Amino acid sequence: MFEFLFLDLDDTILDFHKAERIAVGKTLATFGVDPTEEVCARYSQINKLHWQMLERGEITRPQVVVGRFAMLFRELEVDGDPALCAQRYEELLSQGHYFMPGALEAVRKLSRSYRLFLASNGTAKVQAGRLKSAGIGPYFEKIFISQEIGADKPFPAYFERCFAAIDGFRRDRAMMVGDSLTSDILGGKNAGIATCWVNPGNSAPRPDILPDYQIGALSELENLLDRLNASVTAEP
Numbered sequence: 001m002f003e004f005l006f007l008d009l010d011d012t013i014l015d016f017h018k019a020e021r022i023a024v025g026k027t028l029a030t031f032g033v034d035p036t037e038e039v040c041a042r043y044s045q046i047n048k049l050h051w052q053m054l055e056r057g058e059i060t061r062p063q064v065v066v067g068r069f070a071m072l073f074r075e076l077e078v079d080g081d082p083a084l085c086a087q088r089y090e091e092l093l094s095q096g097h098y099f100m101p102g103a104l105e106a107v108r109k110l111s112r113s114y115r116l117f118l119a120s121n122g123t124a125k126v127q128a129g130r131l132k133s134a135g136i137g138p139y140f141e142k143i144f145i146s147q148e149i150g151a152d153k154p155f156p157a158y159f160e161r162c163f164a165a166i167d168g169f170r171r172d173r174a175m176m177v178g179d180s181l182t183s184d185i186l187g188g189k190n191a192g193i194a195t196c197w198v199n200p201g202n203s204a205p206r207p208d209i210l211p212d213y214q215i216g217a218l219s220e221l222e223n224l225l226d227r228l229n230a231s232v233t234a235e236p
Contacts, residue, residue: 001229002194004169005110005221006119006144006162008178012198012218013107014130015098020044023092030088031080039076046071051121055154055182061147065090065123094129102219104136109222111139118143119162119176121153121183142166154187163191177221181209196221 010016024043025035033039050064050071059067069082069089110116118140120127124147131137144162151157159176163169174193178184181197186209188195197211198218205211213228215221 001232002173002175002225003115004117004166004174005114006117006174006176006188006193007107007140007218008176008180008184008198009118009120009127009130010122011100011179012177012184013100013103013136014134015100017044018098019093019096019130020047023089026092027085027089031078031085033076033078033080039072042075043068043072052182054121054152055186057155061123061152090123090126094126095133097130097134099134100218102217104134106218106221107136107139110225113222114225115166116140117162117166118145119153119158119178119184119187120144121146124148153183154190156190159187159191159193175212175225177218181206181211185209185211196224 007013021040021044024040028035028039028043047068050059050068053059054061054064065086066082069085073080073082073085107116116139118131122145124145127145131143137143142165144158144165146152146158149158149161151161153159163171171193175196176184176188176191176193177196177198179198185195185197189209194213195211196213196215197205198216199214200216202216205214213224215224
């Protein structure tokens, strides 16, 4: 039976893409860049590329934070300071929050029956601001931010440090739940725990990263767990 649930934050509980569009638009305007849909979409692509490089261990977190704006400025031929831009962006991103559909109620309900742990690769100060704004911290037994624990998803070191901080932890009763195949699902598999992919677009998984379970939204997780736990209870 499942007992320990590790929930990703961005695009699993909180709508990161919406927050990103708003924050990056305001940031670029401050630096004299017209935040058109095309420009904001390109930033999002560059940002995703940099985070994927971090997940593969190819670059460091500071290189992600500044490098994404440096690349965008080069492409746009903008003479700006990417470090200052990154600082302003993170300040704006840490303010406010937007929930994914049904996510708040899902977290509330799950917290009544399971031990919840937040597992995020996001920047510590950004996630702290968003969690405070969202008011969901009390629903989690512990909050594990990669920058604070010194390792990133999907590397085993991240999960091993999480597991070591949980009283009575059992790997066979744990599940990683998130929207990212390369961070959440691969990370859970690397750590030897069950995985559940939050896949609202019903995209096909990568053949080399297959989740154990799949749902369209976090609001579907409780029913999935009820079925899985019931099947275990029913076994002779």
